[in-house]
Structure formats: C-alpha cells, structure tokens
Amino acid sequence: MEGFIRYTFNQKSEDEIENAAKTFANSMSNRRSIRDFSSQDVPQETIAHLLNVANNAPSGANKQPWTFCAVHSSDIKRQIRIAAELEEYQNYHGRMSEEWLHDLGPLGTKWQKPYLEIAPWLIIIFKKVNDFGSEGEKNKNYYVTESVGIACGFLITAIHQAGLVTLTHTPSPMNFLQSILQRPINEKPFLLLPVGFPADGVLVPNIQKKTVDQNTIWF
Numbered sequence: 267m268e269g270f271i272r273y274t275f276n277q278k279s280e281d282e283i284e285n286a287a288k289t290f291a292n293s294m295s296n297r298r299s300i301r302d303f304s305s306q307d308v309p310q311e312t313i314a315h316l317l318n319v320a321n322n323a324p325s326g327a328n329k330q331p332w333t334f335c336a337v338h339s340s341d342i343k344r345q346i347r348i349a350a351e352l353e354e355y356q357n358y359h360g361r362m363s364e365e366w367l368h369d370l371g372p373l374g375t376k377w378q379k380p381y382l383e384i385a386p387w388l389i390i391i392f393k394k395v396n397d398f399g400s401e402g403e404k405n406k407n408y409y410v411t412e413s414v415g416i417a418c419g420f421l422i423t424a425i426h427q428a429g430l431v432t433l434t435h436t437p438s439p440m441n442f443l444q445s446i447l448q449r450p451i452n453e454k455p456f457l458l459l460p461v462g463f464p465a466d467g468v469l470v471p472n473i474q475k476k477t478v479d480q481n482t483i484w485f
C-alpha cells in the first residue's frame with residue numbers, strides 16, 4: 267500500500283461547476299441548529315453512511331485521530347442526559363458569566379436537554395490526542411483539533427444533505443462522556459451531535475448570519 271496511484275478526477279464544465287457550487291451553497295444556507303427533536307427513528311445504515319463521510323475527511327498525516335460513538339441505546343442516552351444536565355444546571359446558575367448568558371439570550375438555550383433522550387441517535391466525536399502502537403507505545407497524531415473539527419464539519423454537512431437535522435452540542439465540561447462511553451485515556455470528548463428529525467412545527471431563533479462579504483477580503 268505504498269507509492270502513488272492515479273486519481274480519478276471528473277472534470278466538469280465551467281457552467282456545471284458554477285451550478286454545482288450555487289446549488290450546494292443554497293442547500294447549505296437552509297441548515298439550522300435544531301434543539302427540539304422528534305422521536306422518529308433513523309436506520310443505523312444511514313448513520314453509518316454519514317460517519318463514512320466524516321471518516322473520509324482529511325487529517326494530519328492521514329492519522330484520522332477520531333473515534334465516533336453512535337448511541338441509539340435509550341439507557342445510555344438517559345445517562346448522558348442526566349450527566350449533561352447536572353453540568354449545564356451549574357453553568358446556567360453561576361458558572362457562565364453575565365456576558366455569556368446575555369449572548370446566549372437570542373438562542374433560548376436552557377440547562378434542560380431533553381433532546382439528549384428524544385433524538386434517535388447521539389453521535390459523540392472523540393479526538394485522539396495520540397494513538398497506541400501494538401507494544402502500547404505512544405504514536406503521535408498531528409493537528410488533532412483541526413482534523414477532528416474538519417471531520418465534524420463534514421459530518422454536519424452530510425447530516426443536512428441527507429435530510430436530517432442536528433445540533434452542535436458541547437456540554438461543558440464533558441469528561442463524563444469519557445466514562446459513560448468507556449473511552450481510553452487518549453480519547454477526549456470533542457463534540458456531541460444529536461441526529462434525527464425536527465419536532466413538528468419546530469421553531470428556530472430569528473437570528474441572522476453576517477453575509478459572506480462581511481467576512482471575506484478579496485486580494
């Protein structure tokens with residue numbers, strides 16, 4: 267498995283490229299973070315396809331420094347909800363600054379996290395700060411945070427493209443995920459994504475994004 271192989275590049279016309287870029291941008295502009303889920307189920311095979319997208323993300327030295335835990339078990343989801351709410355209660359009752367609470371105001375977030383039990387799937391992404399070789403020796407990983415962040419971006423995009431919804435949830439602190447999911451010490455929880463369908467008539471915050479022009483400088 268060494269050396270180089272030919273890459274199959276499917277050349278599109280300029281028009282096709284322009285169309286594909288525009289259509290995809292339009293489709294992604296419809297993505298929203300959803301905090302109110304329906305209990306409608308999603309087949310495991312679908313989740314496996316989504317994880318396959320994330321798993322193909324680029325990573326430092328191709329180390330793929332991640333583990334995905336895909337949780338469907340009601341019992342484990344309940345454990346996660348209880349542990350997350352214990353932390354979030356404290357966050358909203360003293361641990362977060364006034365400025366932080368004020369900034370979250372428009373999002374309507376609360377310490378209660380029912381979606382952790384209602385959504386059919388919780389995907390928890392762990393970053394592997396290092397790997398272990400066959401003799402138990404430490405093997406280095408590179409650009410771990412960047413790599414795992416990119417994989418999560420792929421995953422969020424895939425979820426939206428599949429016609430499902432998610433939320434980038436980072437309970438804080440989230441070491442409880444390491445113990446509930448029995449991950450080894452080299453794996454640190456990075457992000458939790460509930461995946462499923464929105465509740466009927468779901469509402470989302472009436473917030474605007476800055477335009478791409480406001481965030482872009484052309485040279």
Ligand code: IYR
Nearest residue numbers: 354370375376435436437438
């Ligand atoms: N982790 C908390 C608070 C929170 C923080 C940020 I920054 C958000 O964008 C949203 C929520 C929670 O999940 O409620």
